[in-house]
Amino acid sequence: MNLFVFSHRPEASIFLQEHAYRTAPIMTERFYLADDRALLITGEHPIEIAARVSRALAFLGDNCSQVYHFGLALILEKFFVSNQPIAEIRICYGADGKNLWQKSFSLGTANGTDLISSSQRIRSLEDFIFFRRLAALADRETYAIAMACDEFGLRLRSAKYLIENSDAIESCRQIKNQAEQIAYELFQYAQNFTQSADAREENLSVPDGFYFTHSMRLKYRELLHILQKKYNLNTDEVLARGGMAEIKKQKLTPKEKGLHLLDALQRLLNPELYEIRRKYEESLAPLRNAGWKIDAAQSLEQGVLILSGKIANRHEQISMAQALLEYQDKSNDV
Amino acid sequence: MMFKKIFIEERVLEHEVTRRIRNKYPQAATEIIENYSDWFGRVRKPYLEKRDNLFLYLATKQGELVKPAPDAYGTPGEPHYYFLHSYNCIYECEYCYLQGYFQSPDIVLFLNYDDIFAAIADTGKKHNGKVWFHAGEFSDSLALNHLTGELPRMLAFFRAHPQFQLELRTKSANIAALLREQPAENLFVSFSISPDKYTRTIDRKTAPLNARLRAAAQLAQTGYSIGFHCDPIIYSPDAKKNYHELALLIKEMIGINAVAYISLGALRFAEESYRAARANYPESIMFLDEFTRGSDGKIRYPRPLRQMLLKETESAFLEVGFQKEQLYYCMEV
Numbered sequence: 323m324n325l326f327v328f329s330h331r332p333e334a335s336i337f338l339q340e341h342a343y344r345t346a347p348i349m350t351e352r353f354y355l356a357d358d359r360a361l362l363i364t365g366e367h368p369i370e371i372a373a374r375v376s377r378a379l380a381f382l383g384d385n386c387s388q389v390y391h392f393g394l395a396l397i398l399e400k401f402f403v404s405n406q407p408i409a410e411i412r413i414c415y416g417a418d419g420k421n422l423w424q425k426s427f428s429l430g431t432a433n434g435t436d437l438i439s440s441s442q443r444i445r446s447l448e449d450f451i452f453f454r455r456l457a458a459l460a461d462r463e464t465y466a467i468a469m470a471c472d473e474f475g476l477r478l479r480s481a482k483y484l485i486e487n488s489d490a491i492e493s494c495r496q497i498k499n500q501a502e503q504i505a506y507e508l509f510q511y512a513q514n515f516t517q518s519a520d521a522r523e524e525n526l527s528v529p530d531g532f533y534f535t536h537s538m539r540l541k542y543r544e545l546l547h548i549l550q551k552k553y554n555l556n557t558d559e560v561l562a563r564g565g566m567a568e569i570k571k572q573k574l575t576p577k578e579k580g581l582h583l584l585d586a587l588q589r590l591l592n593p594e595l596y597e598i599r600r601k602y603e604e605s606l607a608p609l610r611n612a613g614w615k616i617d618a619a620q621s622l623e624q625g626v627l628i629l630s631g632k633i634a635n636r637h638e639q640i641s642m643a644q645a646l647l648e649y650q651d652k653s654n655d656v
Numbered sequence: 657m658m659f660k661k662i663f664i665e666e667r668v669l670e671h672e673v674t675r676r677i678r679n680k681y682p683q684a685a686t687e688i689i690e691n692y693s694d695w696f697g698r699v700r701k702p703y704l705e706k707r708d709n710l711f712l713y714l715a716t717k718q719g720e721l722v723k724p725a726p727d728a729y730g731t732p733g734e735p736h737y738y739f740l741h742s743y744n745c746i747y748e749c750e751y752c753y754l755q756g757y758f759q760s761p762d763i764v765l766f767l768n769y770d771d772i773f774a775a776i777a778d779t780g781k782k783h784n785g786k787v788w789f790h791a792g793e794f795s796d797s798l799a800l801n802h803l804t805g806e807l808p809r810m811l812a813f814f815r816a817h818p819q820f821q822l823e824l825r826t827k828s829a830n831i832a833a834l835l836r837e838q839p840a841e842n843l844f845v846s847f848s849i850s851p852d853k854y855t856r857t858i859d860r861k862t863a864p865l866n867a868r869l870r871a872a873a874q875l876a877q878t879g880y881s882i883g884f885h886c887d888p889i890i891y892s893p894d895a896k897k898n899y900h901e902l903a904l905l906i907k908e909m910i911g912i913n914a915v916a917y918i919s920l921g922a923l924r925f926a927e928e929s930y931r932a933a934r935a936n937y938p939e940s941i942m943f944l945d946e947f948t949r950g951s952d953g954k955i956r957y958p959r960p961l962r963q964m965l966l967k968e969t970e971s972a973f974l975e976v977g978f979q980k981e982q983l984y985y986c987m988e989v
């Protein structure tokens with residue numbers, strides 16, 4: 323589901339008309355839901371905006387995959403702005419008065435225009451000169467929306483109708499005809515803009531007869547991706563090289579099969595490293611059998627043996643000491 | 657390359673370099689500012705903006721102008737420092753640590769050369785023997801020298817202080833200014849290199865391997881001391897073969913005896929740079945292997961893998977005839 327965010331109602335008017343929105347159960351004055359989308363009108367104070375966008379995103383939860391913001395922006399520097407009436411935003415900076423916020427947000431349009439959101443209106447020449455050093459456009463709201471999206475791990479995309487004079491922004495909102503025209507142009511623009519950005523996560527199918535927990539699934543996805551690229555193979559070829567068919571035939575639970583498959587793919591990733599680790603684990607077996615607990619990964623990384631153990635009686639003391647004496651470090655044999 | 661905007665500190669407005677750069681980029685918008693640090697890195701500018709939204713700052717560097725280099729940075733057993741003459745780089749190596757270091761990829765050129773040389777002289781005085789000064793810890797030493805025109809003054813300073821070793825570290829072949837200058841034994845030009853398949857893919861926008869080696873050969877013939885940095889070494893099952901070929905190329909084009917040192921360093925990242933590189937180049941061939949956090953907090957190949965890689969690379973050079981004394985491991989733990 324996509325969430326469409328506007329700071330003022332006039333810019334949202336055509337969007338509201340064109341889809342069958344119903345009032346949401348929260349923020350009923352400003353939050354609307356349709357089958358595959360939601361629309362929020364935030365108001366223009368940054369704190370209100372951040373709070374309302376966050377509330378809407380919390381309400382939508384995992385259903386929301388992308389947030390769009392459409393609105394007006396003031397041109398600070400014509401030199402960097404194309405002649406089109408609407409510009410997509412590339413980076414959004416933020417400022418509170420002359421204090422610049424450290425964080426900036428990339429809005430995903432590689433060849434878009436940079437924008438700074440200022441908590442105060444930009445009216446004086448001094449303000450223009452100050453802010454145009456950073457960005458060619460200014461508004462009040464985008465930064466707060468982007469910040470809320472960032473908190474939810476979502477990337478915002480934004481397109482702005484461009485206005486040359488800060489007072490004109492108010493007039494555009496107040497003069498009905500103009501407001502409708504702008505809303506219409508934004509709506510038209512949104513049709514292509516939203517389609518091109520609808521990047522959904524590709525579905526990952528787990529092979530039949532195998533079971534992966536969430537973390538195993540992530541590992542599986544990562545290994546598949548790297549192996550495809552490393553050996554220039556497709557998924558089936560990677561799985562065949564990993565011996566999936568043989569693993570499937572084994573008398574194991576689906577989860578055990580999943581673990582075996584991950585292990586096989588890991589081996590495929592770097593057979594030399596896999597072999598070193600296997601030998602190292604082998605060399606640790608007598609220590610483990612004697613009761614020592616060993617952090618094998620850290621031991622191998624640091625080139626020291628990191629172990630701990632509990633000795634309950636004389637017999638354990640002797641066997642653990644014996645195992646230590648017999649242990650031969652293989653970590654430096656490479 | 658084009659700068660979209662040039663920020664100029666008031667105090668360098670009349671500097672010869674400022675004039676030259678403004679003439680060269682008349683279309684770039686200019687902003688006169690009091691202090692570069694009020695603007696550079698004040699807000700986070702995404703690294704890949706360097707491709708088409710690059711700003712240039714012409715500034716003066718205050719505060720610390722010379723810093724001790726990290727442990728295991730240069731040839732062992734001698735003091736190493738780097739001096740700050742610029743920030744950031746026009747190239748785009750996928751592993752570059754600058755992508756996680758500054759908040760901005762914009763280029764800063766410091767034009768107060770006399771202050772920098774004075775700081776070098778002060779630092780050098782603290783040592784009796786050889787002291788190394790590296791240019792280019794935060795940039796490529798030669799990539800922009802045609803713009804800054806800083807080399808003649810820099811080289812003259814080091815020629816006058818033969819106990820100070822200057823290292824100019826580069827991935828460029830921008831050596832015209834060096835060829836016009838008088839070489840000296842304490843003037844080292846070092847080239848960071850990798851097998852061709854890596855320089856072509858992940859050292860984006862840098863000079864091709866052959867151009868770097870040709871530049872090294874020309875400088876060696878002219879009398880400069882030459883070094884190489886095989887850094888970062890990227891794992892592949894045929895790493896040894898690739899480095900063997902590279903060692904042969906160096907032997908043929910430059911000659912074993914003309915090479916003062918070769919450093920070997922396996923691919924590694926500071927944590928921030930790792931995160932930035934993964935985001936900036938998610939499909940990079942650098943990420944086709946496993947990484948772990950080393951005991952120094954850096955993200956590295958697992959220890960057995962990097963030890964194997966370094967040993968194989970080292971033996972590739974030894975087999976071709978380079979001496980063990982010419983080789984050292986860089987930043988290895």
Ligand code: SF4
Nearest residue numbers: 745747748749752795
């Ligand atoms: S040449 Fe050096 S400083 Fe420049 S991008 Fe490459 S690694 Fe970074």
